[in-house]
Amino acid sequence: MPRITYTVHADSRIARIDPRLYGSFVEHLGRAVYTGIYEPGHPEADEQGFRQDVLELVKDIGVTTVRYPGGNFVSGFNWRDGIGPKESRPVRLDYAWISKETNQFGIDEFANWSQKAGVTPMIAVNLGTGTPQEAGYFLEYCNHPSGTALSDLRAAHGRAAPYDFKLWCLGNEMDGPWQTGQLSAEDYMKKARETAKIMRWIDPEISLVACGSSHSAMPTFPEWDRIVLEGLYEHIDYISCHQYYENEGNPKDFLASFLNMDNFIETITSTINYAKAKTRSDREVMISFDEWNVWYLKTDPWDAVFKDKAKRFQPAPPLLEDHYSFLDALVIGGLLCTLVNHADRVKMASLAQLVNVIAPIFTQPGGDVIRQTIFWPFQMVATYGQGYALRSFSRCPTFETRYGDARLVQSALVYNEERQQIVLFALNCDFSQQVTLALDLQGFGVTRPRTQVLLQHQDLNARNTFDQPDNVSPRTLSLQAEPGNHHDVVLPPLSWNMLLIDIC
Known part of the structure; x- marks a missing residue:
């Protein structure tokens, strides 16, 4: 099972996210x-x-x-x-x-x-x-x-x-x-x-x-x-x-x-x-x-x-x-x-x-x-995804694609000052293995992962229909993590994840 260390520092800010990033058409x-x-x-x-x-x-x-x-x-x-x-x-x-x-x-x-x-x-x-x-x-x-x-x-x-x-x-x-x-x-x-x-x-x-x-x-x-x-x-x-x-x-x-x-x-x-x-x-x-x-x-x-x-x-x-x-x-x-x-x-x-x-x-x-x-x-x-986008540092395995070598885990991190919260969004691209992210959160003080929201299905072709409107829908998991600044997060195979981490 791959284990990837993600190091994130409070000062490693990319920019404040403009809310207009979430527009439509x-x-x-x-x-x-x-x-x-x-x-x-x-x-x-x-x-x-x-x-x-x-x-x-x-x-x-x-x-x-x-x-x-x-x-x-x-x-x-x-x-x-x-x-x-x-x-x-x-x-x-x-x-x-x-x-x-x-x-x-x-x-x-x-x-x-x-x-x-x-x-x-x-x-x-x-x-x-x-x-x-x-x-x-x-x-x-x-x-x-x-x-x-x-x-x-x-x-x-x-x-x-x-x-x-x-x-x-x-x-x-x-x-x-x-x-x-x-x-x-x-x-x-x-x-x-x-x-x-x-x-x-x-x-x-x-x-x-x-x-x-x-x-x-x-x-x-x-x-x-x-x-x-x-x-x-x-x-x-x-x-x-x-x-x-x-x-x-x-x-x-x-x-x-x-x-x-x-x-x-x-x-x-x-x-x-x-x-x-x-x-x-x-x-x-x-x-x-x-x-x-x-x-x-x-x-x-x-x-x-x-x-x-x-x-x-x-x-x-x-x-x-x-x-x-x-x-x-x-x-x-x-x-x-x-x-x-x-x-x-x-x-x-x-x-x-x-x-x-x-x-x-x-x-x-x-x-x-x-x-x-x-x-x-x-x-x-x-x-x-409101607040500051954060830059993470990791050695992530890759896989070959038509676009070049892609990261096995595609992720983004956001720091929300008002909520005193860190949010991790992560896509595990591995078809068969779960991936453990070892989060090293520096400069935030004591933190505690609270909730993991998981989108996963056994069938890649599964769809939502009027007969089954919730066939593909997220599950919310309550996490029993200890406070600290090092946390392990498990990403199931082929899954989209959101992790909510409170700053204590």
């Missing part, structure tokens, strides 16, 4: 909105049509920000279609997802839903078919107090006070050939720069996120990021990263997805540092990892359904409805550890997406809602 795609978060007539719908059973799970999972309305959808989106009286809103074709958009849910509804969900909106502007001027009009409608045509229009629609959205994305994946209005790095940089200027003139307090490469395997990566960063460095606060993973037949490679994410973040960090030096800037641009998840895109192409012409351009068709396994949940846990361990540079992130579409929450139209397996590791880290 709602796009007009499939059933994310319609029969997802919004379903008038549902037994659980409130007076605004928002599903309260879904709202309860959104609060339970601990999501802090929600990116909206896309995603690929935003590159053909006209924000004006989703404001004002619903009976006068136009029905449009959505080129991104070969669907029909009714616009019964728009920016006004999203603002109200966000308030009820207790999340911070992160709004994307259209830099595909859209223009810098239209992005400015959108911001003016949302944030300008009053006295202009658009701010007064917002008041006429029932919202006198500004929405005051402070997080804005300058388009989405604009290097992707699948994107409506794809641009070269130079053309995107110029368009985004002029958009940023207008938006900051309207509201200097906003934060702006520029598009990075659509994913790390893109031919444009990382040259796109370099060009964009050099041209926009003084105009933006974040650059985006997007990455999805799937099991392509080798579970060990799949488990090691965290290593690929780690390398991606380090490459982007180096590119940011280069751009800062090149532009002689004093500003710090951070990373918004605003799309990440497990997505079975290669084995289940999203557009396969549209080979039947009769299924094209339907309202809210069921798309990208991945049903997640226990193995998928383990991978999500490993990826969350990587995000926490890069808290010095990754300040925002968005699990893509929130409901129905590659999501931790899944609904039946007119029926029930369940937590998918990936709900649990996200909920644990979002709830308890």
Whole structure:
């Protein structure tokens, strides 16, 4: 049985974790909105049509920000279609997802839903078919107090006070050939720069996120990021990263997805540092990892359904409805550890997406809602991963993967001063053996492990269903540990673990 010594010192702080690291994403795609978060007539719908059973799970999972309305959808989106009286809103074709958009849910509804969900909106502007001027009009409608045509229009629609959205994305994946209005790095940089200027003139307090490469395997990566960063460095606060993973037949490679994410973040960090030096800037641009998840895109192409012409351009068709396994949940846990361990540079992130579409929450139209397996590791880290990320020192065995040699145990440590608590998140990637972590906690005084929360199942393919909604769910173990600063923690084979350690 492997035994690994983890040495952690109270002063070995990576950075304070920004709560916005635990964000998510709602796009007009499939059933994310319609029969997802919004379903008038549902037994659980409130007076605004928002599903309260879904709202309860959104609060339970601990999501802090929600990116909206896309995603690929935003590159053909006209924000004006989703404001004002619903009976006068136009029905449009959505080129991104070969669907029909009714616009019964728009920016006004999203603002109200966000308030009820207790999340911070992160709004994307259209830099595909859209223009810098239209992005400015959108911001003016949302944030300008009053006295202009658009701010007064917002008041006429029932919202006198500004929405005051402070997080804005300058388009989405604009290097992707699948994107409506794809641009070269130079053309995107110029368009985004002029958009940023207008938006900051309207509201200097906003934060702006520029598009990075659509994913790390893109031919444009990382040259796109370099060009964009050099041209926009003084105009933006974040650059985006997007990455999805799937099991392509080798579970060990799949488990090691965290290593690929780690390398991606380090490459982007180096590119940011280069751009800062090149532009002689004093500003710090951070990373918004605003799309990440497990997505079975290669084995289940999203557009396969549209080979039947009769299924094209339907309202809210069921798309990208991945049903997640226990193995998928383990991978999500490993990826969350990587995000926490890069808290010095990754300040925002968005699990893509929130409901129905590659999501931790899944609904039946007119029926029930369940937590998918990936709900649990996200909920644990979002709830308890508050405070300072800590750097640990260990000699950990490795295993070979397509990404290189990966650590047998992927972990993250967090120190919460307010709770006087240390939290260990750990993924044991060993298929057959339990692993003992020998924790050496220095500089914290006397500590005592109190609780271990364990996610484990005998079947890697086990899923949660409406018939068995708790098939894969965590177990809580009360620990009878002696106080001190050296503690042994046992991680069962192929398990996701959270250990709560009190500082006495």
